[in-house]
Amino acid sequence: MKFSVMTLFPEMVERVLQESIIGRAQKNGILSVECLNIRDYSQDKHRRVDDYPFGGGGGMIMQCQPIYDCYQDIANKSEERPYTIYLSPRGSVLTQKKAQKLSALPHLCLLCGHYEGVDQRVLDEIVDEEISIGDYVLTGGELPACVLIDCVARMLPGVLAEESSYTNESHYSGLLEHPQYTLPRSWNGREVPELLTEGNHRLMEKWKKEQSIALTQKMRPDLVRRPIPDNKRLRFMSKEDQEIFLEMVTAFYSTPGVLHTIPAEHMGKTFEGILGGDPYINAYMIQFEKKVAGYCLLSHTWSNEAGGLTVWIEELYVRPECRGHKLAEKALREIFALYKNTASRFRLEVTADNKGAKKIYYKLGFKMLDYQQMIKE
Ligand SMILES: C[S@@+](CC[C@H](N)C(=O)[O-])C[C@H]1O[C@@H](n2cnc3c(N)ncnc32)[C@H](O)[C@@H]1O
Numbered sequence: 425m426k427f428s429v430m431t432l433f434p435e436m437v438e439r440v441l442q443e444s445i446i447g448r449a450q451k452n453g454i455l456s457v458e459c460l461n462i463r464d465y466s467q468d469k470h471r472r473v474d475d476y477p478f479g480g481g482g483g484m485i486m487q488c489q490p491i492y493d494c495y496q497d498i499a500n501k502s503e504e505r506p507y508t509i510y511l512s513p514r515g516s517v518l519t520q521k522k523a524q525k526l527s528a529l530p531h532l533c534l535l536c537g538h539y540e541g542v543d544q545r546v547l548d549e550i551v552d553e554e555i556s557i558g559d560y561v562l563t564g565g566e567l568p569a570c571v572l573i574d575c576v577a578r579m580l581p582g583v584l585a586e587e588s589s590y591t592n593e594s595h596y597s598g599l600l601e602h603p604q605y606t607l608p609r610s611w612n613g614r615e616v617p618e619l620l621t622e623g624n625h626r627l628m629e630k631w632k633k634e635q636s637i638a639l640t641q642k643m644r645p646d647l648v649r650r651p652i653p654d655n656k657r658l659r660f661m662s663k664e665d666q667e668i669f670l671e672m673v674t675a676f677y678s679t680p681g682v683l684h685t686i687p688a689e690h691m692g693k694t695f696e697g698i699l700g701g702d703p704y705i706n707a708y709m710i711q712f713e714k715k716v717a718g719y720c721l722l723s724h725t726w727s728n729e730a731g732g733l734t735v736w737i738e739e740l741y742v743r744p745e746c747r748g749h750k751l752a753e754k755a756l757r758e759i760f761a762l763y764k765n766t767a768s769r770f771r772l773e774v775t776a777d778n779k780g781a782k783k784i785y786y787k788l789g790f791k792m793l794d795y796q797q798m799i800k801e
Pocket of ligand 1: 542
């Protein structure tokens with residue numbers, strides 16, 4: 425894979441990327457990074473590349489001509505037009521998923537801005553996408569370019585010793601990685617969790633997944649509970665919802681959609697778990713015409729078969745007076761969107777003769793499992 429970096433400070437990028445793993449990958453021919461100095465393309469006799477902004481305001485703006493000529497030089501030497509990215513604080517924030525997509529491209533051309541930014545016209549002419557490395561402002565695009573190249577390059581075959589080195593890591597599956605330990609087993613009075621030293625692979629894998637989900641809930645709840653825009657049909661539950669939630673759960677467990685009733689204390693415990701941030705539960709209130717129209721209770725589990733987080737739709741209930749507006753279907757579609765980057769599978773139970781519910785689920789793409797379920801309590 426090839427990276428062409430358009431910058432006013434080529435050494436800054438070159439020096440960072442010649443070190444360690446990325447430097448070795450360059451030497452091994454897995455990737456190449458060429459840094460072009462935009463100043464070398466200036467037609468100004470003083471090699472000027474910037475000027476004052478039209479409309480006033482502080483700082484200088486990088487001009488179109490040197491950047492465009494630099495880009496043309498790169499494009500003319502390439503068989504295919506390179507995918508061109510402007511590193512910019514207003515771009516969409518770089519994620520592991522985005523880096524993975526970029527790693528499939530043969531040639532990336534990166535434009536590093538400096539000063540106040542870049543004349544919009546050259547951006548409109550050459551840039552495919554603007555990418556930010558976070559919601560803050562740096563003095564130039566050189567560090568962001570190094571960050572992007574490092575993140576993309578480490579997913580190229582051969583850069584890391586094994587593919588699992590990055591597929592097991594934070595963000596790849598949408599979750600954060602479990603805590604890690606090495607020798608000695610005891611340090612400063614702190615012990616390595618015993619289970620990790622006992623060698624039972626099944627239990628160790630289970631522990632890692634559980635830790636991964638719990639840690640994500642604790643450190644980055646936004647990754648598993650996506651923020652919900654105000655105008656959506658779903659919202660998180662709050663303390664004030666207790667009464668109506670218990671009322672709806674009671675009603676749900678007396679519908680033909682379920683086979684058994686449940687003790688009242690289960691409902692209270694579930695409500696506490698939801699508000700207490702239990703990593704295994706998630707729940708949403710369904711809103712309709714500014715009123716509570718129903719609820720959806722979800723639980724989080726892991727599926728080796730599906731290769732990741734499985735979201736169980738435990739309970740989905742719409743109050744009788746709000747039915748006829750496709751709220752269940754719309755709420756589910758919103759839930760799919762909220763878990764778009766994290767869940768590998770959605771799963772639910774349906775009673776054999778609940779034809780209405782099945783029709784909706786089939787329409788939403790669910791299919792019947794061949795497995796029979798078993799439980800032990
Ligand atoms: C001082 S910044 C310009 C900020 C610009 N005036 C604004 O308010 O959006 C100069 C350059 O640094 C780079 N830069 C700064 N912060 C960045 C970030 N968070 N992600 C990517 N690039 C960034 C961009 O290339 C930008 O052109």
